[in-house]
Amino acid sequence: MRTRFxxxxxxxxxxxxxxxxxxxxxxxxxxxxxxxxxxxQDFARYIGCSHALAVxxxxxxxxxxxxxxxxxxGDEVITSPMTFAATAAVIEHLGARPVLVDCEAETLxxxxxxxxxAITPRTRxxxxxxxxxxxxxxxxxxxxxxxxxxxxxxDAAHALPARVKGRLVGTLGDITCxxxxxxxxxxxxxxxxxTTDREDYAARMRIMHLHGMSRDAWKxxxxxxxxxxxxxxxxxxxxxxxxxxxxxxxxxARADAFHARRLEIARAYTAGLSGVRGVxxxxxxxxxxxxxxxxxxxxxxxxxxxDRDEFIRRLVAMNIGVSVHFIPLHVHPYYRDKYGYRxxxxxxxxxxFQRIVSLPLYPKMSDDDVQDVIGAVRSLxxxxxx
Numbered sequence: 044m045r046t047r048f049x050x051x052x053x054x055x056x057x058x059x060x061x062x063x064x065x066x067x068x069x070x071x072x073x074x075x076x077x078x079x080x081x082x083x084q085d086f087a088r089y090i091g092c093s094h095a096l097a098v099x100x101x102x103x104x105x106x107x108x109x110x111x112x113x114x115x116x117g118d119e120v121i122t123s124p125m126t127f128a129a130t131a132a133v134i135e136h137l138g139a140r141p142v143l144v145d146c147e148a149e150t151l152x153x154x155x156x157x158x159x160x161a162i163t164p165r166t167r168x169x170x171x172x173x174x175x176x177x178x179x180x181x182x183x184x185x186x187x188x189x190x191x192x193x194x195x196x197x198d199a200a201h202a203l204p205a206r207v208k209g210r211l212v213g214t215l216g217d218i219t220c221x222x223x224x225x226x227x228x229x230x231x232x233x234x235x236x237x238t239t240d241r242e243d244y245a246a247r248m249r250i251m252h253l254h255g256m257s258r259d260a261w262k263x264x265x266x267x268x269x270x271x272x273x274x275x276x277x278x279x280x281x282x283x284x285x286x287x288x289x290x291x292x293x294x295x296a297r298a299d300a301f302h303a304r305r306l307e308i309a310r311a312y313t314a315g316l317s318g319v320r321g322v323x324x325x326x327x328x329x330x331x332x333x334x335x336x337x338x339x340x341x342x343x344x345x346x347x348x349x350d351r352d353e354f355i356r357r358l359v360a361m362n363i364g365v366s367v368h369f370i371p372l373h374v375h376p377y378y379r380d381k382y383g384y385r386x387x388x389x390x391x392x393x394x395x396f397q398r399i400v401s402l403p404l405y406p407k408m409s410d411d412d413v414q415d416v417i418g419a420v421r422s423l424x425x426x427x428x429x
Contacts, residue, residue: 106137
């Protein structure tokens with residue numbers, strides 16, 4: 044057994060990130076400025092989209108995106124129960140209702156075949172969540188959306204750099220929202236990016252992300268700026284700092300290398316755990332198109348003498364840090380009490396929740412770390428056969 048605890052996720056930072064931040068500090072410009080602008084340009088070029096706006100979280104990106112497509116009080120927005128709190132919270136913040144549609148049993152992504160039945164005259168948008176980094180069936184989702192004149196705002200917090208038939212996520216729906224939280228493929232500590240090819244959406248989000256001020260209002264403190272500005276809307280405070288963008292610029296340059304290492308680890312997990320009775324490895328439709336933010340196995344309690352929760356406790360006791368993604372939205376007290384949900388209302392999401400375990404997966408892991416995880420999971424499952 045390991046003698047040192049293996050953290051669930053640790054960012055990989057190096058001299059390039061340090062140098063970039065030091066350069067920012069020495070410049071004296073710490074808030075949104077030229078570093079943010081450069082990060083946005085680099086990201087748009089990397090994704091292949093027309094517009095990229097850096098913000099302080101993926102939550103902010105989702106809020107801006109849904110506001111830009113016109114979600115208003117009384118509207119409905121369809122999303123998955125198998126997601127983090129932020130996906131539905133921003134819908135609530137806009138006075139709309141999150142309408143949940145169950146996920147696919149294999150991928151835990153939003154089930155496109157169930158969408159049409161959930162659409163009402165109040166439906167304004169669909170928010171697919173690319174669970175664990177595996178893209179949703181965007182062709183089917185977009186077909187339903189276009190047939191009903193609905194906007195598609197993608198929650199791609201897990202999905203950099205995921206691909207669908209060679210196209211990067213970020214160029215598929217109307218608006219796409221990325222996360223740069225500390226556990227993600229690239230990180231700025233806290234932060235996010237929202238992308239679109241629509242000029243009107245980009246313009247609206249840029250205004251709303253900084254108090255509703257007229258474009259490039261941050262320049263008012265620069266030598267070529269102006270103290271005068273206009274408030275065009277009651278906006279938000281969602282801008283990213285130059286310090287954070289400095290980290291992001293260096294991280295983005297290594298995004299492909301990070302993804303390659305994640306894929307390598309995922310392949311090792313699949314090879315090492317396939318065929319282990321009581322543990323199911325992820326179902327993957329396109330190995331290379333998967334961003335591999337998470338590697339989520341499912342414990343099969345019918346085959347074991349311990350349940351998922353005990354499985355986790357014992358892995359942690361073996362110095363393996365693990366997690367659960369996610370507790371479905373409909374079983375949380377807020378949504379359960381407000382909308383009267385029962386666990387069985389979304390049976391696929393709820394059944395999966397009782398089985399899923401996210402294993403450590405990040406580029407800083409060594410090959411020995413990976414083998415330690417495989418060994419711990421195998422020994423635990425093999426030692427508790429029913």
